[in-house]
Amino acid sequence: xxxxxxxxxxxxxxxxxxxxxxxxxxxxxxxxxxxxxxxxxxxxxxxxxxxxxxxxxxxxxxxxxxxxxxxxxxxxxxxxxxxxxxxxxxxxxxxxxxxxxxxxxxxxxxxxxxxxx
Amino acid sequence: xxxxxxxxxxxxxxxxxxxxxxxxxxxxxxxxxxxxxxxxxxxxxxxxxxxxxxxxxxxxxxxxxxxxxxxxxxxxxxxxxxxxxxxxxxxxxxxxxxxxxxxxxx
Numbered sequence: 001x002x003x004x005x006x007x008x009x010x011x012x013x014x015x016x017x018x019x020x021x022x023x024x025x026x027x028x029x030x031x032x033x034x035x036x037x038x039x040x041x042x043x044x045x046x047x048x049x050x051x052x053x054x055x056x057x058x059x060x061x062x063x064x065x066x067x068x069x070x071x072x073x074x075x076x077x078x079x080x081x082x083x084x085x086x087x088x089x090x091x092x093x094x095x096x097x098x099x100x101x102x103x104x105x106x107x108x109x110x111x112x113x114x115x116x117x
Numbered sequence: 118x119x120x121x122x123x124x125x126x127x128x129x130x131x132x133x134x135x136x137x138x139x140x141x142x143x144x145x146x147x148x149x150x151x152x153x154x155x156x157x158x159x160x161x162x163x164x165x166x167x168x169x170x171x172x173x174x175x176x177x178x179x180x181x182x183x184x185x186x187x188x189x190x191x192x193x194x195x196x197x198x199x200x201x202x203x204x205x206x207x208x209x210x211x212x213x214x215x216x217x218x219x220x221x222x223x
Binding site for chain 1: 153166168204206211
């Protein structure tokens with residue numbers, strides 16, 4: 001059974017770059033025809049899809065975030081990563097790494113990332 | 118961007134009763150719609166995809182219907198573990214979520 005575990009700093013300074021890494025266990029990130037996505041949820045609010053990466057490395061991003069987002073794959077470590085640049089307080093949220101590109105069937109536990117000085 | 122609107126915002130239901138949740142898309146999403154359940158402090162859990170296909174391990178009391186712009190999630194005979202927030206999500210054009218419906222104990 002595939003499991004996802006996020007890691008990375010929980011506090012980011014305004015204007016800096018938010019970085020998250022998701023480690024996949026119980027299966028290879030490069031096997032099958034899976035997308036791997038990032039989704040975020042501000043406290044007490046709804047869900048926002050950030051973007052996805054395919055096993056080939058092909059990416060797609062939410063148009064509202066595209067200018068600031070990079071999602072990449074590291075098959076040697078069975079990981080995928082998120083970088084969000086020029087963050088503001090509005091980027092404070094729980095960030096989830098997720099398997100899927102259309103619907104999302106496996107989720108990491110999620111980690112709160114706070115943008116504050 | 119396709120806007121997903123869920124109603125009602127809160128639904129009060131007694132255990133054992135059924136619940137009907139609605140989701141409307143601002144334009145047609147065909148059958149490219151999923152439903153999720155989220156409990157406090159937990160990640161969402163996939164319930165339904167392709168508007169009506171239950172995900173692995175999801176009980177038969179959860180059912181989805183609809184196509185185009187109007188969708189429904191029905192939970193028959195609500196159990197205590199079903200009280201949660203439910204989100205719909207379209208994947209016809211990018212991916213967007215509704216704002217959620219909270220199902221609470223009456």
